[in-house]
Amino acid sequence: MFKLKRPPKTNTGWSLDQRDPKFIESMMPVLGLLYNCYFRVQTSGWENVPDEKILIVGSHNGGLASPDTSMMLYDWFRRFGAKREIYGLMHPKVWEVFPEAAEMAMKAGAVRAHPKTAYAALRAGASVLVYPGGAEDVFRPHAMRDKIYFADRKGFIKLALRENVPIVPAISWGSHDTLIVLADIYKIMQQLHKLGMPWLFGVDPLVFPIYLGLPWGLAIGPLPNIPLPMPIYTRVCPPIVFTRYGKAAASDRTYVNECYELVRSKMQQELDILIQQAGN
Secondary structure, eight states, rough: OOOOOTHHHHHTTTTTTTOOOOHHHHHHHHHHHHEEEEEEOEOGGGGGSSSSOOOEEEEESSGGHHHHHHHHHHHHHHOOOOOEEEEEEEEEEHHHHOOOHHHHHHTTTEEEHHHHHHHHHTTTTTTTEETTTTHHHHOOGGGTTTTTOOOTHHHHHHHHHHTTTEEEEEHHHHHSSEEEEEEEEEHHHHHHHHHTTGGGOOOOOOEEEEEBBTTEEEEEOOOBBBBOOOOOOOOOOOBBOSSSSOOOOOOHHHHHHHHHHHHHHHHHHHHHHHHHHHHH
16 A cells, blocks of 8 residues: 655654554444434435545535534445545644544544645545535534635645546535534634733634534534534535646646636535425
């Protein structure tokens, strides 16, 4: 298997060899219970997943619990088995703040969100799952719950172009109701930090939401949450294939912007349709 040269001082999340199919299989009954009984997931579009390696691009919802992510992966595993490799790009700060959770996530296929790990996974023949919006997306205000939000990050487009892989959008709706994000006061907290207030755990969280949810009731900051038992709807959309690929295409800023807008707009169209169907 393709392996990375690990950087000094840390090796957390930089290797592809932490993924454990037996661990994944052992978690399937628990995930199935959540899928069928707690979130009552309705899904569609899995016939759109080709046999080749792909870059799955998702919209992120539901705070740190992000239940649509685990439900999407459950659908992948029950259809393709734990041995068809897929790696999910996870924010590096998880290893800093929640190392035990990161350790478990690595067994399920999580790797550090970095171009090197993404390229390594694709070159090893695996598929990759990425949520470009990251923390800003997963904690976006509830008023934006029906919007595809990538925080203007375009690295995933360059990845697809350089590695010549199709993008398969994965959308969901309902997960952002498992907690209610009222606002993001990160800019206020950033100013207080500049005046001397330390960040919790010494880590800049990038977001600082105020939300209603379990177990805190009213929470301030990106605290872990227990998702409310809301129905979740997921859909895998048809692959998006661009007209040009390769290093030159990935270096063409105008072309990258066009590809980015194409993916964002197609995902928004699909999400609008899913919302309408879920409401009927």
